[in-house]
Amino acid sequence: MFKRILRPAVLAVCISLLAVSAFAAAPKYVIYFIGDGLGPTQRMAAELFYKMETGNPDAKLVMNTFPGSALVTTYSDNTLVTDSAAGGTALSCGFKTTNGYIAKLPDGSNIKTIAEAAKENGYAVGIVTTTRLTHATPASFSAHNPDRDAENEMAIDQANSGFDFFAGGGYRHFVAKDNKMGLKSKRKDDVDVVKMFTDKGYKTFVGDSTRDAFRAYTPKKGDKVFAALTSSHLPYEVERLHSTMKENKLPSLVELTEKAIASLDAQDKPFFLMVEGGRIDHAAHAHDPMSVIMDTIAMDDAVKAAYEFYKKHPEETLIVTAADHETGGVALGISMDSKGYFLNLKALENVKVSAEDNLDRYYNKLAEKEKDVEKRHAAFIKYVEENWALTDRTPGEDKILMDAMIVQDKNQDLSMEKKVRYGYSYTPTMVAVTDLISQRARIFWTSFVHTGTFIPASAIGKGADQFTGFIDNTDIPTRMAALMNVKLSDSKKTDSKALLGKTFGPQEKYSKIPYNQ
Known part of the structure; x- marks a missing residue:
């Protein structure tokens, strides 16, 4: 027997080839949909309504046709019933945390989001939502804070994220208190976060008066986009469709998604996009069945847009749909x-x-x-x-x-x-x-708030078989990161007995309630 010694140069080439091979095996395009409050019953009600409205008993929501499907547990670190901050953090970072925490562990330390990990690995990154951009779920991918209500601070985090595309509502947390645009601000200072984006080279669309310019915008390589089209959340789909008021004629979620895909695709690199149908949750809190259904269908229209992109790149695209929790306990x-x-x-x-x-x-x-x-x-x-x-x-x-x-x-x-x-x-x-x-x-309806029931997830494309069965919400970004060959924060040993005591024993109260204001 004899030992074969690889020369350093040969070894370096082998390592390089392995890295290239691993990256080639990763999905090039990852589109991650999160329906806030989208439990199994909300998803079923929307599909039944869609069948009725189309007159087609075989009609299905696109997300309900995906081959990979899972039931997902959602409890947080400190309670069996999560809020959107802890739920969003689990879906973005792969860790359980305390209700109200944004991309932080219960001890207050920051944890890397899947969006941040993707950016580090050369992906273009986009965030789209029908809520304020600083709301819990989009913030959980793009900011870090122990208080989900610290939206002014998280707006600055987003400006410093380096992400390529933002579109949603909530300009009130980005414009300075005494801004020259005459827009209402929730800031208590004169920090102009919109200018921070502009200074970093972003094309900005701020206020409902920019909706036509946003629609007309044609993405180009090298462009970065920041669009905050409303003071708070975008309108519910039922009002966007029926209202004659100009502020309700803003772009739909599918329009925002299509623009995001076009913008990220124009960068000629892999991309990661998170899209939130955020107002499903708000409608369910209010026991508003039509708004739940219409906003779920609106999210599915956005999923369909992503699916059309997938059909052009079936060997390179992964689409995952999930939810942070169920809301309303609807039956x-x-x-x-x-x-x-x-x-x-x-x-x-x-x-x-x-x-x-x-x-x-x-x-x-x-x-x-x-x-x-x-x-x-x-x-x-x-x-x-x-x-x-x-x-x-x-x-x-x-x-x-x-x-x-x-x-x-x-x-x-x-x-x-x-x-x-x-x-x-x-x-x-x-x-x-x-x-x-x-x-x-x-x-x-059994509740005005969230419940602890399973939520449905579905997937199609490269690696979709990883999102099946009975899984936990933390499994989704963990498996996604493994497929993408990107690195989330290192696992920390969890004291399982302490977690059991906090989550399944007497539970701490979480009294903050302005989730959807």
């Missing part, structure tokens, strides 16, 4: 009598506005304008007939609406702590209307 076909076993989604067809952005405050605004109680009640009934299809009411339904208006009339004279409110301080009239339309559709 389909619920009946409190023996006449169940059916849904009536047709009851939702003529709903024209969202609950949270329109209905919740509508009666209060009406009360400011119309002081005559009977006229005010009549105007509200007309409103719900025209916008929520609540016609042909039963005496019981009329009583529910009237009782809600009476309670809200009394609320006008009460201090904030004595007002009758529901969920995230939702008004009695909103809850009455959403409950009635849900009952007509045979949809039932």
